Amino acid sequence: MHESHIRHARPADADALGELDRETWSPVHAVLPRPVPPYAPFFDANHRPEDFLVAEEVGSRAVLGYIRLVPPTPLASNQHVRQIQGLAVADRAxxxxxxxxxxxxxxxxxxxxxxxxxxxxxxxxxxxARALYEAEGFTVEGVLPGEFRIEGRYVDDVIMGRALGA
Incomplete structure (x- = not known):
């Protein structure tokens, strides 16, 4: 079993996170094609280290996963909301x-x-992923039917959310 702790990402995590992203790519969750070299940098102006939490293996300090958390828009009127825009866990973990x-x-x-x-x-x-989100209190708040075409199939985009209690 992998014992881990969660911390904020650091710029030095870029290579490990990029490798994790490529390792975990799948048409089950990806709307972009499989990444091919030359790989884009993991961090950029829209994907900053401070937007990511990282699961790090205790002892080895290996990156086991990440989650990206950002405001859904730059509008002041919805700054009370955060959106998860990426979650990956290493296959081995x-x-x-x-x-x-x-x-x-x-x-x-x-x-x-x-x-x-x-x-x-x-x-x-x-x-x-849907089962995990539901188990953690997220509910379906909307569905965009056939929003994506992945490997020749139309796939719905499901919008989920939950309130954050104290």
Missing amino acids: RGHGIGRSLLRAACGEARRQGAVRITLRVLSHNTP
């Missing part, structure tokens, strides 16, 4: 509660930032 730990840490971080709601989008055919 799946089934050990790391995704759940990252999700709970993101909810805690969103509350710390003053948010009262948290939302996310998930592809309808991503059954494991």
Whole structure:
């Protein structure tokens, strides 16, 4: 079993996070094509280290997963909301509660930032992710039917959210 702790990402995590992103790419959750070299930098002006929480293996300090948490828009009128825009767990670490730990840490971080709601989008055919989100109190708040065409199939984009209690 992988014992981990959650921390904020650091610029030095870029290579490990990029490698994790490529390792975990799947049409079950990705709306972009499989990444090919030369790889884009993991961090950029819209994907800053401070937007990510990282699950790090205790002892080895290996990156086991990440979650990205950002305001959904730059508008002042919805700064009370945070949105999860990316969650990945290394294949070798799946089934050990790391995704759940990252999700709970993101909810805690969103509350710390003053948010009262948290939302996310998930592809309808991503059954494991949807089950995790539902188990953590997220409910379906909307569905965009056939929003994406992935590997020749139309896939719904499911919008989920939940209130952040104290």
